[in-house]
Amino acid sequence: MIRENLKDVRNEINKACTLSGRDEKSVELIAVSKTKPVSELMEAYECGCRLFGENKVQELVDKYEQMPKDIKWHMIGHLQRNKVKYIVDKVAMIHSVDSLRLAEEISKEALKHQVTVDILIEINVACEESKFGVTVADAEALIREIAVLPGIRIRGLMTVAPYTENAEENRPYFESLRQLSVDINAKNIDNVNMNVLSMGMTGDYAVAIMEGATHVRVGTGIFGERQYAL
Ligand SMILES: *Cc1c(COP(=O)(O)O)cnc(C)c1O
Numbered sequence: 001m002i003r004e005n006l007k008d009v010r011n012e013i014n015k016a017c018t019l020s021g022r023d024e025k026s027v028e029l030i031a032v033s034k035t036k037p038v039s040e041l042m043e044a045y046e047c048g049c050r051l052f053g054e055n056k057v058q059e060l061v062d063k064y065e066q067m068p069k070d071i072k073w074h075m076i077g078h079l080q081r082n083k084v085k086y087i088v089d090k091v092a093m094i095h096s097v098d099s100l101r102l103a104e105e106i107s108k109e110a111l112k113h114q115v116t117v118d119i120l121i122e123i124n125v126a127c128e129e130s131k132f133g134v135t136v137a138d139a140e141a142l143i144r145e146i147a148v149l150p151g152i153r154i155r156g157l158m159t160v161a162p163y164t165e166n167a168e169e170n171r172p173y174f175e176s177l178r179q180l181s182v183d184i185n186a187k188n189i190d191n192v193n194m195n196v197l198s199m200g201m202t203g204d205y206a207v208a209i210m211e212g213a214t215h216v217r218v219g220t221g222i223f224g225e226r227q228y229a230l
Pocket of ligand 1: 077219
């Protein structure tokens, strides 16, 4: 099942790249494996997946211990400051930085572990009350504050677009995230680059790619529906 799903997702990614005149290699697929057992992650690994996304610290650490070491782990979920220390030397990128206090904690732990941590700034493009992330209006100020912290490298932006049955409805949000990254890039802030645009999930990754996504985060489309314990 996972093998066929991955084939479909990769085809879809390639199609979106062709449609928008982009090189297929400019889009990275992050397999979002939250709630799924290691056996299923291994199946995806055997089909070539090397980027995995998790949204809980404990789960990420458990899977990190059990899975092959050439995997790049992406922390995509809300991160509590007191848990930063457990993952700072295990993740390739933290997608969900939306406050100075969190960034300061990451910086502190990065120095302690003698690593440099790549981070993305999470933007709440649709201004949804229920979502984490900084607003488009507040993004630049936050980025300027974080950029001076040691041990951290701002690599770009991330957003979780609204849930919708119609992916086209999210196109304007992806467009505004890309525009924001272009605007911020033009400010030439030291220690900040905007090479990464993490946007697009199972329901809308093709549209996100057409709007410039460099990293798509696909869970259900690869592993099937998630079952949450009640
Ligand atoms: C769960 C999750 C995803 C993947 O969602 P699907 O709709 O299953 O593809 C992507 N991004 C974040 C931040 C998530 O928490």
